Amino acid sequence: MSEIILEVKNLKKYFDTPRGKLHAVDDINFSIEKGKTLGLVGESGCGKSTTGRVILRLLNATDGEIIYKGRDIRNLSKNEMRELRKEIQIIFQDPFSSLDPRMTVSEIIEEPIKLNKLIVDKEKRFERVVELMDLVGLSRRLINTYPHELDGGRRQRIGIARALALNTKFIVCDEPVSALDVSIQAQILNLLNELQEKLKLTYIFITHDLSVVNHFSDDIAVMYLGKLVEKASSEDLFNNPIHPYTQALLSAIPRASLDNKNEKIILKGEITSPINPKNNCRFADRCNYATDICREKEPELEEVIPGHFVACHIFKK
Amino acid sequence: MILNNNILNIEDLVIRYVTEDGIVEAVNGVNIKIEKGKTLGLVGETGAGKTTTALSILKLIPDPPGEVVKGNILLDNIDIMKANESKMEKIRGEVVSMIFQDPMTALNPVITVGDQIAEAIFIHQKVTKKEANNKAKEMLEMVGIPGNRLNEYPHQFSGGMKQRVVIAIALSCSPKLLIADEPTTALDVTIQAQVLELMRELKKKFQMSMLMITHDLGVVVEVCDDVAIMYAGRIIEQGTLEDIFRSTKHPYTEGLFNSIPNIEDRKAKLKPIRGLMSDPYDLPKGCAFCDRCDYQMEICKTKKPEKVYFSDTHFVECHLYNENKDFKLNNGRK
Amino acid sequence: MSQKHENENIKGIMDIKKRSQWADIWHHFKKNKAAIVGMMLIVLFVCLALFAPLIGDYQDDALKMNIRERLQSPSADHWFGTDEFGRDIFIRIVYGTRISLFVGIISVSIALSIGGFLGSIAGYYGGKIDNAIMRVLDVILAIPAILLAITIVAALGASIINLMIAIGIANIPGFARVVRAAILSVKDQEYIEAAKAIGAKDHTIILKHVLPNSMAPIIVFSTLKVATAIMATASLSFIGLGVQPPTPEWGSMLAGGRAYIRDYMYIVLYPGLAIVLSVLSLNLIGDGLRDALDPKLK
Amino acid sequence: MLIPVMLGVTFLVYFIISLTPGDAAAMILGNGATEESIKELREEMGFNDPTIVQYANYMKDLLTGDMGTSYSTGKSVAGEIGQRFPNTFKLTFSAIFIAILISIPIGVISATKQYSIFDNAGMIFALIGISMPSFWTGLMLIIAFSLNLGWFPSSGMDGIRSLILPAFTLAIASTASITRTTRSSMLEVVRQDYINTAKAKGVSKKDVIRKHALRNALIPAVTVIGLEFGILLGGAVLTETVFSWPGIGRLMVESIQRKDTPMVLGCVIVFAVAFSVVNLIVDILYAYIDPRIKANYN
Amino acid sequence: SKPAEPTATEEKPAATEEKAAVSKAEEPKVEVKDEIAIALDSDITSLDPQGHNDTKSEAVSFLLFNRLFRLNTDFEVVPDLAESWEQPSDTEWVIKIKEGVKFSDGTEMTSEDVKFSLERSQGMPKVKHVLAEVESIEIVDKYTVKLTTKSAFAPFLYSLVHAGASILPKAYVESGDEFVNPIGSGPYTFVEWVSGDKVVLEKNENYFDKENMGQTSKITFKVIPEGASRTIALETGEVDVVQALQTMDINKIVDNDDLTLYEEPSTRVDFFAMNNEKAPFDNKLVRQAINYAIDKEAIMIVAIDGAGTAAESVLAPSMLGYKAADYEFNPEKAKELLAEAGYPDGFDMTIWTSGDDRKRIAEIIQSNLMESGINATIEMYEWGTFIDVCMKGEEESLILGWTSNPDPDSTLTPLYYSENIGGMNFSRINNEKLDNLIVSAREELDLNKRIEIYNELHEYIMDEAPIVPLFVKNNVVGANAGLKGVELSPQGLWNIEKIHY
Ligand SMILES: Nc1ncnc2c1ncn2[C@@H]1O[C@H](COP(=O)(O)OP(=O)(O)OP(=O)(O)O)[C@@H](O)[C@H]1O
């Protein structure tokens, strides 16, 4: 029984910059089922974080719909939005700048409960804080320390505890592990996994590291320069990447294994500027297969195999 | 001085940082050998002492607070410990050069890219400014950047291009040893692939030896011949790629492998190492890893493990093999 | 470690000592010997200002002239000597501390409240508001502060109140800029977004997150500006636009005594030293605070 | 950018000065003027018009280079300022030159030898310099170098020798802040990766500092030099008074005391223009030092 | 005569009436310098002799221009441009000027120029008071003019020595140069005026009066506002003469063998004037109270290092018909009088003045008044403005000095005659009896009767107490010992053209 919890339709977010309109997110569509994880993958600057922020209305979208449980978030009043924030939360990439350095661990975790008046009694609230700390595996003796006294992994746990403090159903995880060492990274990934099972959470999992989402997501959407270029179940995507960019991305991941060394696809150049992009395939400049049509027309995201969407003129079929 | 076939030979290196908050024991008796033409991967967590070790080879440990307590470094049979500053200036760039982690900050923002490359050439080779410039242009083209961008400033380059420039600077005087300190960590995967590819090519071309610092075992596979695993300022396991990947000996190394999400087997559960690396201000008396180790024994708490050799190339520092060299790791089960 | 469940009761955990920020800052500040010296000097100045009446009477000792005792060199009776009217220089300096500190603090408060308000609005809301406010302040900034203060005092007339207003106004753009910069640096931090994400309202965010985190540069700047204000007060008095006689103020003491500079150097030496010491102390404290408050150094 | 700011500055100053009490017409006519003639003149000069109209008229004249005539001497303001400004220019530029000459090397050496005796001494020197009011420094220098040693004249404007004391007086405070900025930005720069890159190339220590660190460290120093120039211009008012230097600083103070509005206005405008022009130059200099900024201009 | 500017000049008790050069025992080493520098305490305000009324500008004007008459150092009127003069009636003065006097542009001076200049003077705001008595000026012939005064006016010739009565070349003035490059007939010609810094003059080789030729080829007036700096400049040889030496430095000059101190008693009375039109100073009792409240001795000590003479009336003691009043320092009496006048708790007032030295005086007065329960605030003005503002009568009280010609009338009429309210009558006293006394004394030609009238006047005016006389002081000039020809008159440095090495 799959129930769509969030659906994004034709979402656009443009920024005004001195040099022109920056198309950070340009007309993307996807949906997520309850209790599932959608991995959002792409290179630096392709618009992943912006997508996450727009969904939480930390930024206002330029255009499109964000339908959460049947209601368009963009049309909610301030109060309705505040109500909704109890359900949808975000975990940030940088565990250093995402925690207020002037607040102790308990104050940070307590803040959402206090602000939303979920628990008014001070002691009860405190019990809840301790409960949350236990949940994310933070030692209780750290309760009154400040973030700067802690390492990245622990800080990230604080961020997670804060995100869980409300009646959270849906979390945007914006590269929650990319600033961490591998061994710590694995700890956090496991924790997020456990929490998802325990609390029936839905995640959007943003990352630039395909190997991380592979392990983590049910579906994966690949972004390139503000556009979705491919979208499929992780299974499909890894076994049968269709878009040339996805293929290159997959092949570029260094594998820590002596066996199955894969042939690398080395792309030319680097991701180009998202300011005033031309109306063509945005990957055309770097694509090894690009033809004239790629440089002239923008490909649509089409379902090439059931459940497998690709935006490419060449590999449509 | 014994001449040998090693480009780099570090023995029993101890380095610490004396700060207001205490003494950081950053490097605690490191031994590293790199054979000529080989690439050694130095792998370890944040704070393990990788950069410190690398800097000590160039004698660039900031002093204060850094302090080389003891140890020997032979670089191309030159005793670094005894070399004075002017000798070091000769050595740097010509015998050994280094690439730093973050290409965004490794280039001087107010000097043109060309001048930054030419500078090293001018210093070390008896050439005119003009020849140095020409050579710089060649280098730039060699790392895949059009030569006519010689007079541009770093901010006009993208991250990947900057890292290429940094590589061009490092290679401009064909050093015998290249130290690369996490050269691709700050880059996107597709760019990382480009840069690694370039480095592989150039290494072949220049017949260089290389010390590749990274925390990514994947990168190690791509470019290294040998691997040294560093933990809390010590090399706890070293061997060829085969040794480390196929017959992992140290529980920490095993932990590292288990922490990496496996792209082939997505159902495999991650089995991270517990806890954190010990506080470098206050290292335990025994094995530094013992707190996090699933195979922990009594002796681990009190006694530092000694090296145990399995072959000429492969050794480990772990009490598990004191009595039984054939002990097999089994994912944490004792 | 993380999975270990410590079974202390909640109360016990609640009592775990919280090392307060202030203790932390103090801890860092303490290490800076120069700053401590500055702090001690300022405390001394404040004490002098507070307990001045115990040292001498304002009317009888600081104001009343005693021509027979004029121009006496420093002695046991008159520590710093007497001025051309036979007034005890030490007592006048002591009472002068009141004026200087008072003018310094009040004028900085004026600048801080107005400049701070403008700066926070400009910084927090950005865009057109920011642009408008900053352009207007650019105008004030284009006139060197002391000149602006001189002009204002010249227009309004010389009095302590006008002096404070003038120095205050002249400092508004500086404060606005510092506050704005502090707020900008905090505003884009992810924890501000995190607060938004948990449903915090604008004013909660400003009061609980933005301000506390932008305080450091503002506190430092204020300390340094009190020092500058003291100097500006003295400067204005020196050119006859500041505190008027017979009120003992360091700058006007200096101005009045400068004809005697050759034979009675102490007349200008001691008030000058008072200015130097108070300004120096505030600078030392400011520097110390800068280091103690700088999270980078922690 | 310069033009709107200047418009704002003139308006602001005009407005402030219009608050000055006193009857300009009576002031111009001097003693023995009859009620009628005063009234007539008031009408003629437009003193009865609203401030804004007067301002507009003033601006109209100003645009044709006419800054009006002095109330007290009846001479052309532009002419008078034209005579005096070069002196102030000479003084402030020598001062900034001296300040730069002293402070950049001290700052650099302090930074490269952090925590050494030299560093500590340099910083104490800097702090004391910042804490000394320029008029007091001036008096002390006069005592030491004119009176006791007789090396330099204590007043007037005759050749290089008479420039030295006032220029030094003025330079001391600026020396302090430029030194501090240079030192701290140098410390910052020395920590950067590109310095390590340079060292790893085999660049000698001296060249690392000279070629790689200094230019980057100069970027913040140049800002401070620009700002210091404003402080210098303000300080010139006091220094010129102490050293009898015939610049516009002293002219301004004298004019304020004479309530000579057009002259004061003229002086402030010239100060503001000078300050703004210097900052413009600083901006251009920036682009020379820092190619990243040049990129923003294009 | 004119209000004396605030200078640092203070004096020792005037020992003798002669000009006293406290010369040095030893002969200083002789410098043969053909130029001198004179330190002024403030810049001149104008090169137009009729465009200013201050001693600094006057010193320069005197060197660039001539008047019909001049004062010698004994304060006697002697002819300058005038060749001879006669007085056909009480109100008529026929003056013949020297022939062949050339202005520095080579044109000859004629009676045209004289008429033009004197009439111009009457219309120049700063100096119109000088020739206020003159009704008409007529040209008799090319070298003769006739001046007619409004009434019999004994001290008339004194008016003609003022810089405001300088004779200017008509053609030049009408050329519209505005005195940027002034042309005159004086012993020196103009070279440059660097505003705020210096005025440079050069000897007029063609000066008409060969006896009074300039003695040194270049004179530079340097502006040095700081008193201490002026003395230092003299000591270091940067300047050769300090025109207003600060009194506390007198001993430095005396003790320095290379320098010479010149002292000359002045006719300058420093006084504290109350605005008789304003309450509470419209009350005689209050004015008297304040006369008792002020400690002149203290003021003398502070202002002129205790070396002056306390002033006891509106004029200097040497003046014709002088009579001292008796207001000793007595705060108790002052309080009594205040109480009697209805101010038992005193009142608030402001004191206006100008200059550092007068500020000190003001501070003592402020402190004295405080003892009598009066709360005074000091307001400082720049000199030029100060006089202007004070004449408008906005002040409550002010401190000023007045340097007088030897004739008492030159002080009494401007300062205390009711018609001069709005002019120099700073106390704004408007007293019919006083007016009558002043006029009858002025018109009385019999000396003894005049003395009698002045005696009565002194008594009366000091009972009315429009002002508080403070002290009479000396002029003090410091100069290089090698200088010759340094002369002082009661008005200060005199005959500057005679100074030379
Ligand atoms: N507030 C903003 N104003 C202007 N441009 C912005 C803003 N935020 C993001 N951008 C731009 O939008 C584009 C997408 O940014 P975004 O942060 O979403 O990328 P990302 O995929 O999350 O990259 P990364 O992996 O580096 O986090 C980038 O080019 C970025 O520079």
Ligand SMILES: Nc1ncnc2c1ncn2[C@@H]1O[C@H](COP(=O)(O)OP(=O)(O)OP(=O)(O)O)[C@@H](O)[C@H]1O
């Ligand atoms: N300048 C310094 N002053 C004080 N401590 C230092 C300094 N540089 C490094 N350290 C400390 O020395 C230890 C080893 O640092 P090092 O930089 O060598 O680690 P690393 O292995 O390179 O880590 P990373 O992966 O983060 O680069 C760390 O604990 C670090 O905090």
Ligand SMILES: [Mg+2]
């Ligand atoms: Mg992002």
Ligand SMILES: [Mg+2]
């Ligand atoms: Mg490192």
